[in-house]
Amino acid sequence: MFQLESKSALDDVIHRLVLAPISTTHMETATRIGEHCFGIKGIDLRHQFMEPRSFSVGEFCPKFVLGNDRPKDLRGKTVYILMLPGPYKSPEELVERAQITAFTAKEHYADKVVLLATDLPHNRQDRGWEEDEKALGEPTTVRFHARLFKAAGIDEVITTHEHSPRIPGFYALEYGLIPPELIASEAKGLISAQLRVPSQADVKDPLIQELGRKVFKSISPHALAADYLLYHSSLAGTDFLKDGGMKIVLKAMDKGNILFINQLYGALFLKNVSIIYCNKARKAKNDPDAVEIDVGAVSDSFDTLEGKIEITADDGGDTGGTQRKAAEWSDQGNTCAATGKTYGRPADRLIYFTHAWLGGEGHQAVQEMLFKNVRAREFITTNTRPYINESQYYRFKTKSTVLRFADMWSDAIIANELGHDLGARYDGFGSKEEQHEFLRPLYTLKRHSPHFMVDGNIGERLKIKFYVRDDEFRKESSFLRQFPQR
Numbered sequence: 001m002f003q004l005e006s007k008s009a010l011d012d013v014i015h016r017l018v019l020a021p022i023s024t025t026h027m028e029t030a031t032r033i034g035e036h037c038f039g040i041k042g043i044d045l046r047h048q049f050m051e052p053r054s055f056s057v058g059e060f061c062p063k064f065v066l067g068n069d070r071p072k073d074l075r076g077k078t079v080y081i082l083m084l085p086g087p088y089k090s091p092e093e094l095v096e097r098a099q100i101t102a103f104t105a106k107e108h109y110a111d112k113v114v115l116l117a118t119d120l121p122h123n124r125q126d127r128g129w130e131e132d133e134k135a136l137g138e139p140t141t142v143r144f145h146a147r148l149f150k151a152a153g154i155d156e157v158i159t160t161h162e163h164s165p166r167i168p169g170f171y172a173l174e175y176g177l178i179p180p181e182l183i184a185s186e187a188k189g190l191i192s193a194q195l196r197v198p199s200q201a202d203v204k205d206p207l208i209q210e211l212g213r214k215v216f217k218s219i220s221p222h223a224l225a226a227d228y229l230l231y232h233s234s235l236a237g238t239d240f241l242k243d244g245g246m247k248i249v250l251k252a253m254d255k256g257n258i259l260f261i262n263q264l265y266g267a268l269f270l271k272n273v274s275i276i277y278c279n280k281a282r283k284a285k286n287d288p289d290a291v292e293i294d295v296g297a298v299s300d301s302f303d304t305l306e307g308k309i310e311i312t313a314d315d316g317g318d319t320g321g322t323q324r325k326a327a328e329w330s331d332q333g334n335t336c337a338a339t340g341k342t343y344g345r346p347a348d349r350l351i352y353f354t355h356a357w358l359g360g361e362g363h364q365a366v367q368e369m370l371f372k373n374v375r376a377r378e379f380i381t382t383n384t385r386p387y388i389n390e391s392q393y394y395r396f397k398t399k400s401t402v403l404r405f406a407d408m409w410s411d412a413i414i415a416n417e418l419g420h421d422l423g424a425r426y427d428g429f430g431s432k433e434e435q436h437e438f439l440r441p442l443y444t445l446k447r448h449s450p451h452f453m454v455d456g457n458i459g460e461r462l463k464i465k466f467y468v469r470d471d472e473f474r475k476e477s478s479f480l481r482q483f484p485q486r
């Protein structure tokens with residue numbers, strides 16, 4: 001069904017690859033990526049390619065492994081900078097480290113520099129004040145990063161689950177890829193940094209976004225999430241997957257979530273799954289602790305949520321506040337704020353989010369809140385922020401599964417070097433069997449021992465055994481009698 005790439009082509013890729021981790025915080029994930037790029041178990045990227053050094057006062061000074069018995073420069077090499085974010089280093093520090101590393105690589109004549117950011121910082125800051133009044137006084141940080149990356153010598157950016165298709169539009173803008181005919185007439189002759197968005201260059205234009213994808217490449221994990229749901233989740237082998245998924249309802253919580261939910265639907269290959277499309281939650285007028293949600297539309301196959309399982313899936317989970325209130329709204333019957341129509345109370349719920357932001361340094365508290373306040377059968381996330389593999393609230397471990405994508409990222413590196421389209425590589429399969437055959441080797445599962453699918457059911461009765469030694473107390477008192485009593 002799938003043809004293996006020739007050994008000579010892979011050897012050419014391996015020969016020109018340089019993997020540069022910019023932090024030692026998540027070296028396990030970086031090492032795993034390296035293992036599957038080079039086929040060397042336990043490869044030491046710091047010794048082999050680049051040491052992400054910092055001076056004693058904290059100044060970052062990366063050092064590529066050059067000289068002695070190795071070449072003195074990076075001619076003929078493609079450097080992949082590995083940015084693996086988490087709550088322990090600030091996004092700003094990681095972004096600057098990536099720029100310094102890119103500049104260093106180009107200073108040593110690297111042919112190409114690619115930033116692999118498993119979760120690109122500031123992805124959500126993608127609107128300027130001229131198109132969104134709520135952004136008044138704030139920066140369009142996505143555009144700022146694109147400008148910085150271009151200046152530092154980063155030729156391409158690869159990331160996972162972009163927040164918005166607007167983002168590649170900003171890269172088209174800052175990398176000078178927009179042709180004159182797509183720029184407003186009064187702005188012709190201006191440099192990229194001078195163009196106003198959206199009045200002079202509209203990053204919502206699909207043509208501009210497509211141009212930007214030459215530089216900004218995002219891997220959508222919807223098919224990987226679908227493969228997990230079908231074969232490895234708590235739904236596998238249950239009645240929920242029978243009858244074409246008739247008992248499954250996908251829920252898009254706002255307009256920005258629609259594309260991913262529709263893609264997930266297609267990758268499930270269950271024709272009777274239905275979808276409910278909501279508008280963004282807002283605070284209820286008469287209850288600050290509740291939210292009002294409008295139901296904008298439902299799929300033709302939708303009849304009710306009663307007795308069915310509700311699946312939400314989004315790019316990230318943050319503080320969990322809106323998620324909690326939205327779950328409470330759903331458990332009360334999914335009453336549309338605009339029409340008063342009730343869509344039913346789901347029998348169960350499954351929650352997926354790609355990026356485990358979870359409030360940053362407060363991630364333990366957010367996990368505790370989700371576990372205690374959000375009724376869910378299972379929480380599913382990924383290791384785009386690798387800390388989530390281990391750093392979990394102990395009760396959250398009983399319901400959470402992490403999809404680990406290191407093998408997929410190494411596959412993406414090789415595919416990118418061979419000229420494959422990363423946007424299409426992990427999508428568009430003809431059947432769930434074909435999809436499973438291709439995707440299953442590209443992710444692994446992380447479940448802790450208390451997980452309900454690993455160690456029996458939570459609340460299961462365990463037999464308590466306690467042994468008493470007949471001479472235990474006699475020996476102790478005999479021993480103490482050797483000493484004078486006060």
